[in-house]
Amino acid sequence: MANVTVVDHPLVQHKLSIMRNRETSTGGFRRLLREISLLLGYEVTRDLELTTMRIETPIEPMDAPTLEGKKLVFASVLRAGNGLLEGLLDLVPAARVAHVGLYRDHDTLQAVEYFFKAPTDLHDRLVIVVDPMLATANSAIMAIDKLKERGATNLRFLCLLAAPEGIKRFTEAHPDVPVFTAAIDRQLNELGYIIPGLGDAGDRMYGTK
Known part of the structure; x- marks a missing residue:
């Protein structure tokens, strides 16, 4: 799993444990997902390229670091991806x-x-897919x-x-795409759900069944 990063920050793990609890409310789950996405967002954007721009502080001029290149793209896999998307947009509005x-x-x-909508110049941008x-x-x-078909x-x-099964299939299909996650669970059950998971x-975010 050389292409997989597990973000094991204590706050990430703590919030994830609360989200796993079946007693956590819909509102609490949604809030925690937004909070944890901010923390994950720091890791997935850790190596963004920087340049400098000349600015005036209240004290003196300086060459200040700023992001280089075109703005990145967050690609949300509907519907559950929107829970991560909201927190990431708080980080990179x-x-x-x-x-x-x-x-x-x-x-x-x-x-x-059933739906696809994306910026036209994906080939010039870092695209972070969230689900x-x-x-x-x-x-x-x-x-x-x-997304690759669109450039x-x-x-x-x-x-x-x-899940280990999902990581294996994903990395075989797209070995050039690194994976960032808060945890790798034990396995999938017969219905294709992560366990313990x-x-x-999506259902827990929106209160649906």
């Missing part, structure tokens, strides 16, 4: 946003596309496929939880 609408066929566990769960990896792989070449995948992230 000027980022561009793409939406990839996919749902999982519960019989085949395959991803089915809370990397389970079977079918949705993640399809999302990356679609994206510099991509990263950010999730809250991952935290349930269906």
Whole structure:
């Protein structure tokens, strides 16, 4: 798993444990997901390129560090990806946003596309794809496929939880895309859910079944 980064910061792990608890409310789950996405966002953007610009502080002029190149893109895999997206936009409010609408066929566990909207110049930007769960990896792989078809070449995948099976399939399909996650859980169950996991992230975010 050389291409996988587990963000094991104590605050990340603490918040994740509360999110796993079945007694955590919908509002609490949503708030924690937004908070934890900020912490994960620091790690996934750690090596953004910097340049300098000349500014005037109240004391004297200086060459101050600033981000170089075009603004990055956050690509949310709908619907659950929006929970991570909100926190990341708190961190980088000027980022561009793409939406990839996919749902999982519960019989085949395959991803089915129903919506796609993204900036036109993806080839010039870092694209960070966000989805809370990397389970079977079918949705993640399809999302990356679609973004690459639209020209994206510099991509990263950010999730809250991952299963070993999903990591294996994802890294085989897209070895050039690094994965960032808060935890790698034990395995998938027969329905394709991560265990011990935290349930269906979308349902817990929005109070649906």
